[in-house]
Amino acid sequence: xxxxxxxxxxxxxxxxxxxxxxxxxxxxxxxxxxxxxxxxxxxxxxxxxxxxxxxxxxxxxxxxxxxxxxxxxxxxxxxxxxxxxxxxxxxxxxxxxxxxxxxxxxxxxxxxxxxxxxxxxxxxxxxxxxxxxxxxxxxxxxxxxxxxxxxxxxxxxxxxxxxxxxxxxxxxxxxxxxxxxxxxxxxxxxxxxxxxxxxxxxxxxxxxxxxxxxxxxxxxxxxxxxxxxxxxxxxxxxxxxxxxxxxxxxxxxxxxxxxxxxxxxxxxxxxxxxxxxxxxxxxxxxxxxxxxxxxxxxxxxxxxxxxxxxxxxxxxxxxxxxxxxxxxxxxxxxxxxxxxxxxxxxxxxxxxxxxxxxxxxxxxxxxxxxxxxxxxxxxxxxxxxxxxxxxxxxxxxxxxxxxxxxxxxxxxxxxxxxxxxxxxxxxxxxxxxxxxxxxxxxxxxxxxxxxxxxxxxxxxxxxxxxxx
Amino acid sequence: xxxxxxxxxxxxxxxxxxxxxxxxxxxxxxxxxxxxxxxxxxxxxxxxxxxxxxxxxxxxxxxxxxxxxxxxxxxxxxxxxxxxxxxxxxxxxxxxxxxxxxxxxxxxxxxx
Numbered sequence: 001x002x003x004x005x006x007x008x009x010x011x012x013x014x015x016x017x018x019x020x021x022x023x024x025x026x027x028x029x030x031x032x033x034x035x036x037x038x039x040x041x042x043x044x045x046x047x048x049x050x051x052x053x054x055x056x057x058x059x060x061x062x063x064x065x066x067x068x069x070x071x072x073x074x075x076x077x078x079x080x081x082x083x084x085x086x087x088x089x090x091x092x093x094x095x096x097x098x099x100x101x102x103x104x105x106x107x108x109x110x111x112x113x114x115x116x117x118x119x120x121x122x123x124x125x126x127x128x129x130x131x132x133x134x135x136x137x138x139x140x141x142x143x144x145x146x147x148x149x150x151x152x153x154x155x156x157x158x159x160x161x162x163x164x165x166x167x168x169x170x171x172x173x174x175x176x177x178x179x180x181x182x183x184x185x186x187x188x189x190x191x192x193x194x195x196x197x198x199x200x201x202x203x204x205x206x207x208x209x210x211x212x213x214x215x216x217x218x219x220x221x222x223x224x225x226x227x228x229x230x231x232x233x234x235x236x237x238x239x240x241x242x243x244x245x246x247x248x249x250x251x252x253x254x255x256x257x258x259x260x261x262x263x264x265x266x267x268x269x270x271x272x273x274x275x276x277x278x279x280x281x282x283x284x285x286x287x288x289x290x291x292x293x294x295x296x297x298x299x300x301x302x303x304x305x306x307x308x309x310x311x312x313x314x315x316x317x318x319x320x321x322x323x324x325x326x327x328x329x330x331x332x333x334x335x336x337x338x339x340x341x342x343x344x345x346x347x348x349x350x351x352x353x354x355x356x357x358x359x360x361x362x363x364x365x366x367x368x369x370x371x372x373x374x375x376x377x378x379x380x381x382x383x384x385x386x387x388x389x390x391x392x393x394x395x396x397x398x399x400x401x402x403x404x405x406x407x408x409x410x411x412x413x414x415x416x417x418x419x420x421x422x423x424x425x426x427x428x429x430x431x432x433x434x435x436x437x438x439x440x441x442x443x444x445x446x447x448x449x450x451x452x453x454x455x456x457x458x459x460x461x462x463x464x465x466x467x468x
Numbered sequence: 469x470x471x472x473x474x475x476x477x478x479x480x481x482x483x484x485x486x487x488x489x490x491x492x493x494x495x496x497x498x499x500x501x502x503x504x505x506x507x508x509x510x511x512x513x514x515x516x517x518x519x520x521x522x523x524x525x526x527x528x529x530x531x532x533x534x535x536x537x538x539x540x541x542x543x544x545x546x547x548x549x550x551x552x553x554x555x556x557x558x559x560x561x562x563x564x565x566x567x568x569x570x571x572x573x574x575x576x577x578x579x580x
Binding site: 015016019020022023024026027028029032033035036037039040043046047049050051053054057059060061063064067068070071072073074075076078079080082083084086088091092094095098099101102104105106108109111112113115116124216219220223224226227230231233234235237238239240241242243244245246247248249250251252253254255256259260263346348355356358359362363371373 | 470472473476479480481483484485486487488490491492493494495496497498499500501502503504505506507508509510511512513514515516517518519520521522523524525528529530532533534535536537538539540541542543544545546547548549550551552553554555556557
């Protein structure tokens, strides 16, 4: 090994170590940002080292350099602009989009290698090559659909059409056959094309039947897939840093996916096989359909809130979608100034993704100490005067405590145990589970039908007027 | 089976095991940023796309390499920037750290 090679290898090793340390520092909010910067430093080193390899090799023709520079510049600028401009509420779908890009790039590495391999490469290349194309293509189309579902381009509801399962199974069979053909180095270009098309289609049919509420878990899973695809690409081109970083992401992504699914009390298999609402349609109709709904005005709500001693705010998807995090913070600090004890009950999957609500509220300068996790806040609800539910639905539905409903067994916030409840919601529409929320028809619940941002501004104005 | 492949396989398996262990006890709060951070790390595929782009010599190769470089660069640059933006939110503004009851939490975060 020449000195140059040794240096490159050592830089790759350092980069891999920085990735590991960086990820480890992400375990705590205190060190997380430093962790990300370390990881970015490792990435920069690895990329610079790779460019050095290209220069040192000297065999790169001018057109190829143009392709490298132009492609990287276009991608970098697009990524930078998107990441800078994106609203906090839209971050999950952007991550999914970046994930699609990574999966696509990994698959293209294998495709390129396949087209340019001079002679038969041997099983130690052809097997990872087939897997790279397979996983990368599934991730690419699957992540695009997941992103589209969160963005509203693709309907969030589970999409099931007649024969969908059969098509998915057929695609899986086609993928299995072509993967084996490529792995044993027969079938040639035709097999590669069929595999790519089948895998792209499979990514679509895999994610379409899954409801929008489960997208976080799906995106995390696809993220782990991309990591694995990148590791496979590393085998194909014989690059250790790709193998290390890819395997690292594959494994940690798998663990993270499991943690997310656990927080929703669901199994990954259950989610992937089509979740809420697709099962028993009779259960949907059998909710508390006959209950009376009581609606409240901004003034009623203001009186309740202003004269309460303990208020718990339950933010949900509706708050994230309406981007009302600043309005809720304004109302909360107004109440606090009156001596009302205010805290926030954060369900593990509130918002669009686990932890997403914390990010949104932190952006609006809500102090950390006021954010209470589910286990911490649930015993306190009987002492709570007013629970203010903002755009949260299924995570507050008491039906989850009974067996036989679509959300049975899902951990919920015990909002129904508070002395009174105000629910801000645009309509009586269903959550992702597609069932009625018994909380909304409970006698102590007042419904405030409005967009979260508008409702909170009106309530804040009413409280100000009331207390002068 | 070449010795290089066995070395690669060793690295792969050990990296998997490290990945399983490295984030075992992460709080729910950090799930989204962590996923985003992992997402940016697989942007390392940019190194791979650079290497294949360098070997491209015909139109199909150039097109594939160009698209791959665009994708990978987007993944890596966007990934790190968006993760940093998420994590930035967790840093309490100095004003709030100095203020009232958040002071104990805030200062602890700053000094640690």
